[in-house]
Amino acid sequence: MNIxxxxxQELQQESATTRKVLERVPTENFGWKxxxxxxxxxxxxxxxxxxxxxxxxxxxxxxWIMDMATYKPYVAVNTQxxxxxxxxxxxxxxxxxxxxxxxxxxxxxAMKTPDGNTIFSMPRVVVIRSFVLNHTYHHRxxxxxxxxxxxxxxxxxxxxxxxxTQMS
Numbered sequence: 001m002n003i004x005x006x007x008x009q010e011l012q013q014e015s016a017t018t019r020k021v022l023e024r025v026p027t028e029n030f031g032w033k034x035x036x037x038x039x040x041x042x043x044x045x046x047x048x049x050x051x052x053x054x055x056x057x058x059x060x061x062x063x064w065i066m067d068m069a070t071y072k073p074y075v076a077v078n079t080q081x082x083x084x085x086x087x088x089x090x091x092x093x094x095x096x097x098x099x100x101x102x103x104x105x106x107x108x109x110a111m112k113t114p115d116g117n118t119i120f121s122m123p124r125v126v127v128i129r130s131f132v133l134n135h136t137y138h139h140r141x142x143x144x145x146x147x148x149x150x151x152x153x154x155x156x157x158x159x160x161x162x163x164x165t166q167m168s
Contacts, residue, residue, distance in 0.1 A: 004100040020155035027078040041146050048139045049086045050074040055093035055132045067114045
């Protein structure tokens with residue numbers, strides 16, 4: 001088994017849960033923030049969805065130029081658009097990952113500024129694990145806190161919640 005096969009399996013399993021969380025985000029709460037320094041709920045949910053697109057770039061390129069002056073984060077206008085983007089980008093991420101050799105996964109990958117300064121550089125497998133997967137789980141966890149603060153029932157993530165007590 002190649003390293004990527006396990007990562008794809010994890011992405012597929014975790015994405016089912018991520019989608020359940022995203023389904024709970026009401027369009028009418030897209031602008032809500034738990035704190036003035038926090039992202040709005042719609043921004044956070046959109047960022048969570050955007051993480052999927054990073055897998056494709058990570059797998060196909062060895063260097064990612066991050067130009068904050070021109071970077072435009074994805075921001076959905078409603079829950080329906082959010083879910084449609086998630087459903088569109090998940091298969092793209094999986095397709096980009098399929099068949100990658102262990103050698104390809106161990107190759108160094110870098111994020112750089114437009115002037116060539118390295119922001120970080122690490123093996124591609126670490127980028128997928130941390131920058132894509134762990135980053136997704138981190139923001140999914142944040143989003144569940146937002147939902148709880150708005151008294152929106154939480155789906156099961158790794159087991160029952162106060163709202164869903166029966167294992168599905």
